[in-house]
Amino acid sequence: MQYDVIVIGSGVTGAMTAYQLSQYQLRVCVVDKRLEPAAETSSANSGIVHAGYDAKPGSNKARLNVRGNAYMEDVCRKLDVPFKRIGSLVLAFSDEEAKTVEQLYQSGVKNGVPGLRVIDANELYELEPNVQPNAVCALYAPSAGIVCPYELTTAALEVACAAGAEYLREAEVTDIQKTEDGFTVTAGGQTLTASVVVNAAGLYADHIARMVGDDRFTITPRKGEYILFEKSMGKTVGHVVFQTPAGGSKGVLVSPTVDGNLYIGPNANVVEHKDDTSTTWQGLEEIKTCAAKSVAKLDMRLAITNFAGLRATPSTGDFIIDSPVPGFINAAGIESPGLSAAPAIAEEVVGLVRASGRVTMTEREDWTGTREPVKRFREMTDAERAELVQENPAYGRIICRCETVTEQEIRDAIRRPAGARSVDGVKRRTRSGMGKCQGGFCGPRVVDILAEELGCEPTEITKFGGASYMLTGKTR
Amino acid sequence: MEKRSVVIIGGGPAGLAAAVAAKENGCDDVLILERDSDVGGILQQCIHAGFGLHIFGEELTGPEYAARFHAQVDELGIEYKCDTMVLSISQDRVVTAVNSKDGILTIQAGAIVLAMGCRERSRGAVGIGGTRPAGVYTAGTAQRFVNIEGYMPGKKVVILGSGDIGLIMARRMTLEGAEVKMVLEVMPYSGGLKRNIVQCLNDFGIPLRLSHTVVEVRGRERVEGVVIAQVDEKRRPIPETFEYVPCDTLLLSVGLIPENELSAAADIPINPITNGPFVDQSMMTRCEGIFACGNVVHVHDLVDFVTIESRLAGRGAAKYALGQRTDGAHTLDVKPGFGVRYVVPSTIDPAALSYDEKFLFRVSDVFTDMELEVKVDGNVVYHKRVPQAAPGEMESVQITRQLAEKLVGQTVEIGLRPAK
Numbered sequence: 001m002q003y004d005v006i007v008i009g010s011g012v013t014g015a016m017t018a019y020q021l022s023q024y025q026l027r028v029c030v031v032d033k034r035l036e037p038a039a040e041t042s043s044a045n046s047g048i049v050h051a052g053y054d055a056k057p058g059s060n061k062a063r064l065n066v067r068g069n070a071y072m073e074d075v076c077r078k079l080d081v082p083f084k085r086i087g088s089l090v091l092a093f094s095d096e097e098a099k100t101v102e103q104l105y106q107s108g109v110k111n112g113v114p115g116l117r118v119i120d121a122n123e124l125y126e127l128e129p130n131v132q133p134n135a136v137c138a139l140y141a142p143s144a145g146i147v148c149p150y151e152l153t154t155a156a157l158e159v160a161c162a163a164g165a166e167y168l169r170e171a172e173v174t175d176i177q178k179t180e181d182g183f184t185v186t187a188g189g190q191t192l193t194a195s196v197v198v199n200a201a202g203l204y205a206d207h208i209a210r211m212v213g214d215d216r217f218t219i220t221p222r223k224g225e226y227i228l229f230e231k232s233m234g235k236t237v238g239h240v241v242f243q244t245p246a247g248g249s250k251g252v253l254v255s256p257t258v259d260g261n262l263y264i265g266p267n268a269n270v271v272e273h274k275d276d277t278s279t280t281w282q283g284l285e286e287i288k289t290c291a292a293k294s295v296a297k298l299d300m301r302l303a304i305t306n307f308a309g310l311r312a313t314p315s316t317g318d319f320i321i322d323s324p325v326p327g328f329i330n331a332a333g334i335e336s337p338g339l340s341a342a343p344a345i346a347e348e349v350v351g352l353v354r355a356s357g358r359v360t361m362t363e364r365e366d367w368t369g370t371r372e373p374v375k376r377f378r379e380m381t382d383a384e385r386a387e388l389v390q391e392n393p394a395y396g397r398i399i400c401r402c403e404t405v406t407e408q409e410i411r412d413a414i415r416r417p418a419g420a421r422s423v424d425g426v427k428r429r430t431r432s433g434m435g436k437c438q439g440g441f442c443g444p445r446v447v448d449i450l451a452e453e454l455g456c457e458p459t460e461i462t463k464f465g466g467a468s469y470m471l472t473g474k475t476r
Numbered sequence: 477m478e479k480r481s482v483v484i485i486g487g488g489p490a491g492l493a494a495a496v497a498a499k500e501n502g503c504d505d506v507l508i509l510e511r512d513s514d515v516g517g518i519l520q521q522c523i524h525a526g527f528g529l530h531i532f533g534e535e536l537t538g539p540e541y542a543a544r545f546h547a548q549v550d551e552l553g554i555e556y557k558c559d560t561m562v563l564s565i566s567q568d569r570v571v572t573a574v575n576s577k578d579g580i581l582t583i584q585a586g587a588i589v590l591a592m593g594c595r596e597r598s599r600g601a602v603g604i605g606g607t608r609p610a611g612v613y614t615a616g617t618a619q620r621f622v623n624i625e626g627y628m629p630g631k632k633v634v635i636l637g638s639g640d641i642g643l644i645m646a647r648r649m650t651l652e653g654a655e656v657k658m659v660l661e662v663m664p665y666s667g668g669l670k671r672n673i674v675q676c677l678n679d680f681g682i683p684l685r686l687s688h689t690v691v692e693v694r695g696r697e698r699v700e701g702v703v704i705a706q707v708d709e710k711r712r713p714i715p716e717t718f719e720y721v722p723c724d725t726l727l728l729s730v731g732l733i734p735e736n737e738l739s740a741a742a743d744i745p746i747n748p749i750t751n752g753p754f755v756d757q758s759m760m761t762r763c764e765g766i767f768a769c770g771n772v773v774h775v776h777d778l779v780d781f782v783t784i785e786s787r788l789a790g791r792g793a794a795k796y797a798l799g800q801r802t803d804g805a806h807t808l809d810v811k812p813g814f815g816v817r818y819v820v821p822s823t824i825d826p827a828a829l830s831y832d833e834k835f836l837f838r839v840s841d842v843f844t845d846m847e848l849e850v851k852v853d854g855n856v857v858y859h860k861r862v863p864q865a866a867p868g869e870m871e872s873v874q875i876t877r878q879l880a881e882k883l884v885g886q887t888v889e890i891g892l893r894p895a896k
Contacts, residue, residue, distance in 0.1 A: 278606045278694075280605050280606075283605070303600050303601055382582070386580040389576065389580065396579060397575070398561035402737075404563070423610075436598070436733075438599065440595060440596050440598060444617065444624075444625055458625070462610065463609070463610035467697040467698055468610040471628060472631050475628055475652050
C-alpha cells in the first residue's frame with residue numbers, strides 16, 4: 001500500500017499525530033505491534049497534565065509541556081474525553097525541601113507556567129486537609145490537570161480513523177528502506193510505502209531510528225509502579241499531590257484520577273527489558289511507604305489493582321523531535337511530561353511533515369476534529385437514560401455492575417473506528433472491569449459480547465492480543 | 477410513581493426467601509429486582525451438592541436449592557423482574573432501576589429488603605505483584621466460565637485461598653481434566669468448611685499448603701507460573717522460601733465482601749467488621765423500613781442460614797410495610813466479646829422476637845476447648861461448650877424464649893473463655 005504518512009506507534013504521541021494529520025487530505029496509516037492503542041507507556045502512567053514548572057527552561061520538555069497543557073482543554077472537549085484542571089501541589093516538609101520548592105517556582109516562571117505560587121502551610125491545609133500535618137509550604141500550580149491517558153489516545157486515533165486513516169494492528173515494523181522519494185516499511189509481514197515516516201515508537205523508538213541509520217540516541221525503560229484505590233477513596237485529596245523531586249523523578253504522588261479513583265505512585269527504577277511491566281513486592285512496599293509521607297489515610301484494603309508502566313527515557317535527556325533523514329521524523333524519548341505535551345508534540349511533528357516538502361498539505365473542508373460523542377450511561381440523568389433505553393434496549397442492560405456499563409456501550413466501543421478487539425480494549429474504552437471486582441462479574445459477559453461482535457469463538461478472545469487467550473478450551 | 481409494599485433487591489437465595497416470607501406475612505405486591513437473567517443468584521453456578529441439609533434435611537445442588545424457592549415464588553404469584561439493575565435507593569425508600577423493557581423504573585416501596593449478596597476480593601486487593609497476563613481469575617468467575625458458559629479458563633492451575641469456592645473449584649477443575657497443582661492459604665488454618673477440604677482436596681490428592689501465599693505472577697501474554705512463598709506470623713512473605721511453580725492459571729479465593737454500594741450511597745450505617753449494614757433482630761438496618769439479609773449483611777458458609785435469616789427480613793419488611801411493626805420498645809446493644817469478631821444482629825428487642833432468631837457470629841482465631849458465654853451487662857445468662865471453633869465456620873446461638881427472657885439490661889456480649 002502507498003501512503004503519504006506512516007505513523008509508527010499508536011500511543012498518545014502517534015495517535016495525537018495521526019489526529020492532527022487527519023485535518024489534511026493525506027493517506028495516513030498508523031501501525032503498531034500491539035492489538036490496541038495505548039497498550040504500553042500510554043496506558044500506565046500518572047494521567048497528569050503537568051503545569052510545566054519542573055522541566056529545564058529552554059528544553060523541548062519545558063516548551064512543549066506548557067504549550068500542550070494550554071491546548072489540552074480544547075483537545076479533550078473536541079475528543080469528548082474527560083479532563084479536569086484540578087491543580088497540583090508540591091509539598092515541602094523541611095526547610096531544605098522548601099528551597100527546592102522555591103527553585104521549582106523560579107523555573108516555572110521561566111517556563112511561562114500560569115498562576116504558579118508558593119503557599120504557606122495554612123493555605124495548604126485549607127486546600128488539602130488530609131495531607132500530613134508537618135508540611136512547611138507547597139508549590140501550587142493551578143493549571144495542572146488530570147486526564148485518562150488511554151481514553152485520550154483512543155479518542156484521537158478514532159477521529160483519525162473516522163477521517164480515513166488506516167490502523168494496522170499487531171504489525172511490528174521490522175524493516176525500513178529508503179527509496180528515491182520515500183520509504184518502504186515492512187510491518188507485520190506486509191510491505192507498505194510512504195513519503196514520510198513518523199517514529200512515535202515509544203520504548204522502541206531507538207530501534208526504529210536505527211533502521212534509517214539514526215543512532216544518536218538510545219531509549220532506556222524506566223519502570224514506575226502504581227496502586228489504584230476504589231472510588232470511595234477518590235476524594236482523599238483534591239489536587240495532584242507531589243513530594244519534592246529527587247533523583248530525576250517527580251517522586252511518588254497521591255492523586256485522584258479523572259474517573260474518580262485514587263492512586264499512589266510511581267517509583268522509578270531502570271529495568272533491563274522493554275516489556276518488563278511487572279510490579280514487584282518490594283516496589284509496591286516502596287510506594288506505600290513514600291505515599292504515606294504525603295497522606296496517612298491510605299487503607300490498603302481498598303486497593304483494587306496495582307500496575308506498572310515504563311517511561312521511554314532518552315539518552316539525550318530531552319524529547320527528540322527532529323528529522324535526521326529527509327522525510328523521516330522522530331518523536332522519540334517521550335517520557336514525562338509526554339502526555340501533557342502530546343498535542344504540542346503532534347503540532348511540531350505536523351510542522352516537520354510539512355517542512356519535508358514531500359506531501360501536499362491540503363486541508364479537508366469538512367474536518368472538525370471532533371469525536372462522535374460517547375454515550376456514557378453512568379454519567380446521565382435518569383431522564384436521559386430513559387430516552388436512551390427507548391432508543392436502544394441494549395442500553396438498559398448493565399454488564400459491568402461496579403462501573404455501571406451497559407451492553408450497548410460495549411458494543412459501541414467495539415464498533416467505533418479503531419474499536420476494541422480485546423477484553424482490555426473494552427475495559428479501557430468503557431471502564432467495564434475497572435471497578436472493585438476487576439471484571440469478576442462482567443468478564444465472562446464481555447468475552448461473549450466480543451465473540452459475538454467479532455464473529456469468532458469465545459476461545460479466540462484475548463485479554464490484549466497475541467496469545468493472551470482468556471480461555472483454554474471447552475469443558476468436557 | 478409506581479408503589480409496592482415490599483421491594484426486594486436481589487433474587488438470589490436471600491431475596492427469594494425474603495420475598496416468600498413477605499408474601500406469607502400478608503404483602504400481596506412484593507417485587508423482586510434481579511440483575512442477572514434469571515433468579516437464583518450464585519446458586520445457579522454452584523452445581524455441586526451440599527445445600528439444604530438444615531432446611532430440607534437432604535443434600536441438594538445449588539440450582540435445585542434455588543429451584544425450590546423459585547417454585548414457591550411462582551406458586552405464590554410473586555412478581556420478579558430479571559436483567560434489572562437497581563441504580564439507587566433513598567432513605568425514603570424510592571428505588572430506581574433500569575432494564576431493557578421498562579427503561580428507568582422508579583418505585584416507592586413500603587419497605588425495602590437489600591439482598592445483593594457479595595463479590596469476591598480481587599488480585600489487587602491482596603496486592604499480588606508481577607505481570608498482568610490472561611489467566612488470573614477469581615474462583616467464582618472461573619466457576620461461571622466452567623459451569624454456565626462451558627469453557628475452561630485454564631489447564632494447569634494454582635489456587636490461592638482455601639475458602640469454600642476455592643476448594644470447590646479445585647475439585648471442579650480436576651473433574652474437567654485440569655491439573656490443580658496446589659491450594660495455598662495465607663493463614664495457618666483453612667478458611668473453608670472441613671467437609672470441603674476432605675471432599676475437594678484430600679479425595680483428589682491436591683495438596684493444601686497453609687501459611688503460604690502467591691507473591692508474583694509471571695508470564696507475558698498468558699500466565700506461565702507463579703512465585704509462592706511461606707509467610708511469617710505477620711503474613712509477610714519469607715524471601716528464603718520463594719519458589720516458582722509453573723502453571724497457566726491462578727484462581728483466587730481470597731475472601732468475599734458484601735456488596736453494599738447501594739447501601740453506602742443511601743448512607744445506611746455499615747459495620748466495618750462485616751462490611752454489611754448493622755441490623756436488628758428483624759434484620760432492619762439503621763434506616764427505617766430498609767431491611768437486609770444474606771451475604772450483603774455478612775458472609776455465610778451455608779445457604780441454609782441465609783434462608784433462615786432472610787425469612788426474618790421478609791417478615792420484618794412485611795410487618796413494617798403493613799404498619800404492624802412494634803419492635804424497638806426496649807433495645808439492647810449486642811457486642812462481640814473475647815475471641816468473637818462480630819455478632820449479627822447488632823441490636824435486639826427481646827419483646828419483638830419470634831424465637832426463630834439466632835445470634836450469628838464468627839470467632840477471630842482457631843480455638844479448642846472453649847466455653848461460649850452470653851452475658852447481659854456482664855452477667856452470664858447462657859453458656860455452652862465449644863470444643864473447636866475456627867473463623868471459617870459460622871457459629872450460632874438460638875435465641876429461645878428461655879434465653880430471651882434473660883435479655884434484660886443494656887448490653888448483650890457474646891464471647892469465649894477457656895473451658896475449666
